[in-house]
Amino acid sequence: MRSVTKDNITEVFTAYFGEDTDPRVREVLGALARHIHDFAREVKLTHEEWQVGIDFLTRAGDITTPERHEFVLLSDVLGLSSLVDMLHSREDATSSSVLGPFHVSNPPPLEIGGDMKRDFEGEVLLVEGTVRDTEGNPIPGAEIDIWQTAPNGLYSSQDPDQDIHSFHGLMKADENGRYAFTTVRPVSYTVPDDGPVGDILRAAGRHPWRPSHLHYIVSAKGFRNLVTEVFPDDDPYLDEDTVFGVRSDLVMTYEPQPAGSFPEGFALSGQVAEAYSRVEFDLVLAAD
Amino acid sequence: MRSVTKDNITEVFTAYFGEDTDPRVREVLGALARHIHDFAREVKLTHEEWQVGIDFLTRAGDITTPERHEFVLLSDVLGLSSLVDMLHSREDATSSSVLGPFHVSNPPPLEIGGDMKRDFEGEVLLVEGTVRDTEGNPIPGAEIDIWQTAPNGLYSSQDPDQDIHSFHGLMKADENGRYAFTTVRPVSYTVPDDGPVGDILRAAGRHPWRPSHLHYIVSAKGFRNLVTEVFPDDDPYLDEDTVFGVRSDLVMTYEPQPAGSFPEGFALSGQVAEAYSRVEFDLVLAAD
Numbered sequence: 001m002r003s004v005t006k007d008n009i010t011e012v013f014t015a016y017f018g019e020d021t022d023p024r025v026r027e028v029l030g031a032l033a034r035h036i037h038d039f040a041r042e043v044k045l046t047h048e049e050w051q052v053g054i055d056f057l058t059r060a061g062d063i064t065t066p067e068r069h070e071f072v073l074l075s076d077v078l079g080l081s082s083l084v085d086m087l088h089s090r091e092d093a094t095s096s097s098v099l100g101p102f103h104v105s106n107p108p109p110l111e112i113g114g115d116m117k118r119d120f121e122g123e124v125l126l127v128e129g130t131v132r133d134t135e136g137n138p139i140p141g142a143e144i145d146i147w148q149t150a151p152n153g154l155y156s157s158q159d160p161d162q163d164i165h166s167f168h169g170l171m172k173a174d175e176n177g178r179y180a181f182t183t184v185r186p187v188s189y190t191v192p193d194d195g196p197v198g199d200i201l202r203a204a205g206r207h208p209w210r211p212s213h214l215h216y217i218v219s220a221k222g223f224r225n226l227v228t229e230v231f232p233d234d235d236p237y238l239d240e241d242t243v244f245g246v247r248s249d250l251v252m253t254y255e256p257q258p259a260g261s262f263p264e265g266f267a268l269s270g271q272v273a274e275a276y277s278r279v280e281f282d283l284v285l286a287a288d
Numbered sequence: 289m290r291s292v293t294k295d296n297i298t299e300v301f302t303a304y305f306g307e308d309t310d311p312r313v314r315e316v317l318g319a320l321a322r323h324i325h326d327f328a329r330e331v332k333l334t335h336e337e338w339q340v341g342i343d344f345l346t347r348a349g350d351i352t353t354p355e356r357h358e359f360v361l362l363s364d365v366l367g368l369s370s371l372v373d374m375l376h377s378r379e380d381a382t383s384s385s386v387l388g389p390f391h392v393s394n395p396p397p398l399e400i401g402g403d404m405k406r407d408f409e410g411e412v413l414l415v416e417g418t419v420r421d422t423e424g425n426p427i428p429g430a431e432i433d434i435w436q437t438a439p440n441g442l443y444s445s446q447d448p449d450q451d452i453h454s455f456h457g458l459m460k461a462d463e464n465g466r467y468a469f470t471t472v473r474p475v476s477y478t479v480p481d482d483g484p485v486g487d488i489l490r491a492a493g494r495h496p497w498r499p500s501h502l503h504y505i506v507s508a509k510g511f512r513n514l515v516t517e518v519f520p521d522d523d524p525y526l527d528e529d530t531v532f533g534v535r536s537d538l539v540m541t542y543e544p545q546p547a548g549s550f551p552e553g554f555a556l557s558g559q560v561a562e563a564y565s566r567v568e569f570d571l572v573l574a575a576d
Contacts (some may be wrong), residue, residue: 002519002526003536006374009367016528018493025491031331033366035323040371043319050363050372057359061349071345075338078321079297083328084338086294203313205306238290240304248291 010037059196067157069101073197076100077206082244090224090286092134095247097229100215102155107145110169115267116183118166122151124268124276125254127230128180131173131218131283138177139285142220145170146181148213153189182268185254185277186212188237201242208242211235216283223285230281254279298325347484355445357389361485364388364531365494371532378512378574380422383535385517388503390443395433398457403555404471406454410439412556412564413542415518416468419461419506419571426465427573430508433458434469436501441477470556473542473565474500476525489530496530499523504571511573518569542567 004012013033017026039045060070075081076098085096110116117124131142147168149155156162173179193201193208201208213229231238231246232254238246254277262272292300301321305314327333348358363369364386373384398404405412419430435456437443444450461467481489481496489496501517519526519534520542526534542565550560 002534002539004367004370004374004529004532004534006371006377009371009374009532012532013367016492016494016530021493022491028331028333028337029488029492031327035327035330036366036368037371039319039323040368040375042323043316044375045316045372046376047372049316050369054357054359054363057345057349058352061345061352061359064346064349069342071342071349075342078324079292079301080324080328081338082292083294083297083325084333084335086292086297087328087332088334089294200317203310204304204317205309206304241292242304244292244297244300246290246292251290 006041010034013037056196056199063195068192068195070195070197072101073191073195074200076191076243077197077201079244085227086247090134092284093224093286094226094228094282094284095249096227097245097247097250098243099217099227100243102157103145103147103215103217104157104164104168107147107168107170108165110146110171110181111267112171112174112178112180113266113269114169114171114181116146116148116167116169116181117268120151120184122184124262124272124274125183125185126180126257126263126266126276126278127183127214127281128178128278129281129283131177131179131220131285133223134284134286138173139220139223140173140175140177142173142177142179142218142223142283142285143170144173144179144283145217145219147215148183148186149189151184151187153187180266182266182272183214185232186214188212188235191242206242207237207240209237210241210243211237211246213245214281218283218285220285222288224288226283226285228283230279232279252279252281294329298322301325344484344487351483356480356483358483358485360389361479361483362488364479365485365489367532369531373515374535378422380572381512381574382514382516382570382572383537384515385533385535385538386531387505387515388531390445391433391435391503391505392445392452392456395435395456395458396453398434398459398469399555400459400462400466400468401554401557402457402459402469404434404436404455404457404469405556408439408472410472412550412560412562413471413473414468414545414551414554414564414566415471415502415569416466416566417569417571419465419467419508419573421511422572422574426461427508427511428461428463428465430461430465430467430506430511430571430573431458432461432467432571433505433507435503436471436474437477439472439475441475468554470554470560471502473520474502476500476523479530494530495525495528497525498529498531499525499534501533502569506571506573508573510576512576514571514573516571518567520567540567540569 190208
């Protein structure tokens with residue numbers, strides 16, 4: 001168009017699409033451009049602010065490595081990652097929540113009743129539950145991929161003092177869909193805030209904390225993969241998770257258990273004399 | 289919020305702002321998040337599409353260097369750069385248009401009537417005009433920073449065969465606000481499309497061409513800087529500039545002039561026997 005204006009530029013953008021453009025590309029890219037244009041018009045974005053945005057993206061690119069995912073973190077703190085999760089969450093299944101960047105491929109096998117705490121300091125947490133379908137039937141043999149931070153607040157890939165499989169485990173539910181393991185209670189931690197996303201958080205007066213959580217990916221043949229997290233109901237950051245990951249059905253009570261009451265059937269049975277905590281977290285999968 | 293949903297996430301985002309947040313940061317970041325959320329909800333963005341976006345940004349970061357500005361190019365082909373220009377353009381002044389990434393600092397001085405063509409092949413183009421205020425009064429001594437592609441379609445910073453100041457010049461208008469110089473007619477060219485932004489263009493069925501143009505930055509004390517371009521009215525890409533830079537008042541006729549008619553008062557006077565072209569482009573600055 002030889003006369004682009006601030007009011008017709010979205011139409012001009014749409015007019016430039018090739019006739020053979022994939023309809024979904026046209027829909028997504030067209031909507032993206034329209035919302036970006038509407039945003040700029042609405043706030044009357046200045047050149048200086050535009051430059052701040054370009055510099056931000058450039059710095060985010062500079063800090064990004066295979067281990068440091070600044071664009072994912074940006075999406076996380078803007079709430080986009082959580083929104084994409086929720087858009088495809090099934091209401092009759094367990095809510096999905098953010099995958100985050102700390103999952104590892106090939107997690108080590110973990111037997112039912114196995115232990116991830118090993119020699120780390122901290123209170124034992126016993127986690128158990130059942131994997132079910134939306135009608136309440138157990139899903140035998142469902143695969144449960146679990147990971148969390150060490151007590152220092154770091155995931156294995158962030159921490160040179162942990163081996164890469166530390167606090168990662170892959171469990172197969174039993175014939176009743178039951179899973180169970182011991183670990184150490186995960187801690188609240190901060191997302192990496194030493195880069196440009198940290199600058200956004202500071203500019204917005206936000207902290208970088210996430211409430212403590214255990215990550216899960218649950219999969220079973222004929223069911224949709226469930227990527228989720230479980231949170232304790234007494235975490236101070238529960239109402240202000242910087243990545244918007246908390247859903248009401250993912251908040252559980254971690255029940256304190258008296259000293260001497262640790263049950264049989266666990267790798268740690270007979271070794272835990274002190275008080276521990278227990279959380280029950282059932283996982284409901286939607287059919288594929 | 290311990291119960292983030294796909295419908296309340298924008299309100300939750302707003303609720304996370306610190307009380308002392310700068311009002312403009314709150315306005316811009318709040319609107320950005322709202323539009324990103326609306327975009328994702330509207331197209332029901334999938335995890336796979338989100339991953340395509342993350343991969344795109346990561347690749348754009350990887351290809352970005354001090355000479356290669358992939359995020360600027362992204363903004364350009366989405367129409368955002370042009371929109372920001374137009375949002376702050378004054379209706380009674382010459383339209384602004386995209387700066388682009390090829391301006392150099394410290395351009396070499398160019399006398400009135402001076403020449404930028406030097407030994408490059410191609411038809412001589414004589415460019416002249418007057419810098420005026422919005423009431424029609426000339427602005428003596430206005431500074432005019434001019435740059436363009438060589439006949440091979442490359443700017444000096446892209447082309448190892450040109451020195452960095454090739455086709456760049458800084459002119460001071462005379463006491464009547466007049467400027468004039470000779471050059472070679474710039475050519476239509478493609479924006480760099482060998483990176484992720486090129487993939488967007490291909491997915492959208494778009495070409496990477498820009499109509500030929502001369503770049504200007506015009507400045508004078510008491511006036512707003514004008515960043516603009518001038519386009520010939522016979523360029524085949526005038527109605528489909530891939531960066532949305534064309535405005536109707538920036539399109540001029542490049543008048544063919546007969547052989548032997550080259551005027552006096554130019555560095556090339558007496559040296560141009562053949563036909564040449566002439567364009568008159570006045571520049572109207574808004575008061576600061």
